[in-house]
Amino acid sequence: MKKTVVVFIVAGALAAGYFGFKGYVSQAKGPVDPSSDKVVEVEIPSGYATPQIASLLSEKGLISDEKVFRLVSRVEGKDSGFKAGVYSLSKSMSLEEILSSLTEGGMDIGVETFTVPEGYEVRQIADLLSEKGLVDREKFVSLTRDASAYKESYSFLDSVPAGMGLEGYLYPSTYQVSEQEENKEEAIVKMMLDEFGSVYTKELEAKAELLGLDTNEAITLASIVEREAQVESERKTISAVFHNRIREQMNLQSCATVQYILEERKPNLSYDDIAIESPYNTYIHAGLPPAPIASPGKASIEAALDPEKVDYLFFVAKGDGSHTFSMTYEEHLKAQNKNQN
Known part of the structure; x- marks a missing residue:
């Protein structure tokens, strides 16, 4: 008899948890502010994955929970269909409406493509970007002078000595940056650091430690x-x-x-x-x-x-x-x- 009671209690707890979670998801799928009539312009850059899009939408106050956005977009098979562009969204839109908009496509955004060759120094990268008209050279260089400013976001910089910059960590590759990006200098620095982080894997880090x-x-x-x-x-x-x-x-x-x-x-x-x-x-x-x-x-x-x-x-x-x-x-x-x- 006691076992039966325990089973019912566990089943009840699981059911309560399930329906509680389902209710939370249902609530999170609703509009953040149903009464809002304000239009929020959002630019989804080329190459942005679902987590980055969720973070961007959360920053703009358009969704209430990034994890729910990622879950629903994955379950509904929409996370592989998001398109880059500029979108006019609103806090009065439901999650489903936002997902539909992102898969239909927004206004086209122009992108600039540039390639940083292997073996380039920061000064050469700055020259290349400046010659293309993408950055203010001095502003770009100033953003690379202090690695400690980025250590909170990029753990691979932890061992860079105090006072040193980002030399060596701006990964050489081909990149695209939106023509409408307001702060291209900062966007490009972060883009290149992100790429370094994807290339310098835990496996390579482990090899370094063995040496x-x-x-x-x-x-x-x-x-x-x-x-x-x-x-x-x-x-x-x-x-x-x-x-x-x-x-x-x-x-x-x-x-x-x-x-x-x-x-x-x-x-x-x-x-x-x-x-x-x-x-x-x-x-x-x-x-x-x-x-x-x-x-x-x-x-x-x-x-x-x-x-x-x-x-x-x-x-x-x-x-x-x-x-x-x-x-x-x-x-x-x-x-x-x-x-x-």
């Missing part, structure tokens, strides 16, 4: 590999040389780090160049620089975290983009003389 590297060290090394490697097949070999030199407590002696200081990609560095006092000068300072020197692509990030198993400690450019690798300094000198002749 004893935090994220900033991993991306710093990847940025050097990006700038040094011109031949795809050599990325992991170049990565191995730097790992080996760190293990042997040798200075990295990367020309790319000095070129970063000079803000000039000189084909040949002078003795004065490699003697410049800077924490980025790996000819005179041991270990990695304090932060990345450019934006590495995925291939260089993966190479930095999966170096080839070789004993090379030196490499010298051949002049055709490839390199000669050596295990001893004597071999390296011979390679230098051969490549110079």
Whole structure:
């Protein structure tokens, strides 16, 4: 008899919970403000997924619960049919009416497409965007100077030292930004950080930890590999040389780090160049620089975290983009003389 009572109690609780949840969903599907006659303009950018759209609608006060919006749009099979555009919506619209509007399509919005090449520095990205008329160069650069301003939203920046900017974390890729975007500088910075977050996965983070590297060290090394490697097949070999030199407590002696200081990609560095006092000068300072020197692509990030198993400690450019690798300094000198002749 007691078991029967318990069953009825549990069943009753489940039923109450179900009907309570159903009632909540039903309420959340209704208008936020049935009496409102105010039109709210909403721009859904190209590429926005359901969670981003839900967040945007919530910010505009058009829906009462983001989770209900996502649930209903998924259950009704509408989350794959949302279209970019500018929509005239209202708080007096029900969730169903908003969903229907978003799948029918709003006014077309113009978009600007731009591509940031792998290995670009922040200053070069700013130049590219400025030349396209997308940003105010100084405003864009100022937004990238302090990584700490973004750490709350992007945990991968946690290991960036205090006072450092976003160099290395503005992921090189092709992007689109709305012509009607009011603050393109901020939108583009966030867009590029979002893309970095999608590329630098937990798996890559775990590989870095196995190598004893935090994220900033991993991306710093990847940025050097990006700038040094011109031949795809050599990325992991170049990565191995730097790992080996760190293990042997040798200075990295990367020309790319000095070129970063000079803000000039000189084909040949002078003795004065490699003697410049800077924490980025790996000819005179041991270990990695304090932060990345450019934006590495995925291939260089993966190479930095999966170096080839070789004993090379030196490499010298051949002049055709490839390199000669050596295990001893004597071999390296011979390679230098051969490549110079």
